[in-house]
Amino acid sequence: MPQPKVAFVGFGEAAQCFAKHLAAQxxxxxxxxxxxxxxxxxxxxxxxxxxxxxxxTLVERLDDLSEADVIFSAVVVAVAATTGEAISxxxxxxxxxxxxxxxxxxxxxxxxxxxxxxxxVFADTNLMGSVDLYGAAVPLYTSxxxxxxxxDIFGPLGFRIEVAGSEAGTAAAVKMLRxxxxxxxxxxxxxxxxxATLAGVREETMRGLCASMDAxxxxxxxxxxxxxxxxxxxxxxxxxxxxxxxxxxxxFDPLMTAATAERLxxxxxxxxxxxxxxxxxxxxxxxxxxxxxMVSSR
Numbered sequence: 001m002p003q004p005k006v007a008f009v010g011f012g013e014a015a016q017c018f019a020k021h022l023a024a025q026x027x028x029x030x031x032x033x034x035x036x037x038x039x040x041x042x043x044x045x046x047x048x049x050x051x052x053x054x055x056x057t058l059v060e061r062l063d064d065l066s067e068a069d070v071i072f073s074a075v076v077v078a079v080a081a082t083t084g085e086a087i088s089x090x091x092x093x094x095x096x097x098x099x100x101x102x103x104x105x106x107x108x109x110x111x112x113x114x115x116x117x118x119x120x121v122f123a124d125t126n127l128m129g130s131v132d133l134y135g136a137a138v139p140l141y142t143s144x145x146x147x148x149x150x151x152d153i154f155g156p157l158g159f160r161i162e163v164a165g166s167e168a169g170t171a172a173a174v175k176m177l178r179x180x181x182x183x184x185x186x187x188x189x190x191x192x193x194x195x196a197t198l199a200g201v202r203e204e205t206m207r208g209l210c211a212s213m214d215a216x217x218x219x220x221x222x223x224x225x226x227x228x229x230x231x232x233x234x235x236x237x238x239x240x241x242x243x244x245x246x247x248x249x250x251x252f253d254p255l256m257t258a259a260t261a262e263r264l265x266x267x268x269x270x271x272x273x274x275x276x277x278x279x280x281x282x283x284x285x286x287x288x289x290x291x292x293x294m295v296s297s298r
Contacts, residue, residue: 023055
C-alpha cells in the first residue's frame, strides 16, 4: 500500500516530532507551510535546514499542500479556527485533516463541518501528554469522521491512537477537561511550593505532599476527593479562607488558594450534605450526577 502524502500546517514542536518519526518509519517526502509569528515565508535558512532534518520540505503557499492525502493542522489555539477554514478550502475529496490543536470542542466541530463540506474527512486529535516526555508515542485521543482512518494509517506506524467515536469535538472535550486538572494541579503546586519557599519549609512541604500522593493511586485519590467534597466542602472552604490569609501574611498573593475556597463554597451552596450524610453508601458517580443535576436545573 503506498504511503499517503503528508503535509503540515504549522511546524512547531509536535509537528517536528511527528515528522521525524514518520521520516524514520516510511522515508516518504513531506511538506509543511508556516505563517506564524516566528516562522513565515520567506523562511530563514536555519528553519529550512531544521525542516530538512525532519524529512520535510517547506513551501511558501498553503495552496502548495492541495495534493496532500493527509494534512496535520498544528498551530496555536488562537488561529486554530481560521487555519482550519483555510485548510478546508484547499482539501481534495477524501483528504484527511488531522487537527492536533488544543482547541475547544466547538472550534473542532466548526472546522470539521468546513472540511467535510469540501469532501474531506476530519480527525479531532488531542495530545494526552507532552511530546517532551513521550515523543511520537504520546497518547493521541481522536474522534470525528476521519478518526478510524487516522488510526488505520498511523497506528501501524507506531502512533498510540485511541478512537473516541465519530463526532468531532468529543475528543477535544476530554482534552479540555483533562487540562482543567493537569494545568490546575500545576498552578496549585507552583503556588504552594513558592509559598513554602518563602516560609522556609519547601523540602518539608514536598516530602509531605509526595508521601501522601505516593501512598495511593490517582484513581483512589480522585474518588476520595469527590465523595468527601459533598460532605466537607463548607468546612474546607473556611479552612482555605484561613490558609489564604496565612499566605497573604507571607506577602504572597494566594490566587489558586482563594479560587479553591470559592469552588468549595459553590459545592456547599448546593445543599446536598445532609442528603448524602443519610446514605449508607454512595459512589463518586452518585455525587457528580447530583451536582450536574443541581447545576443544570438552576
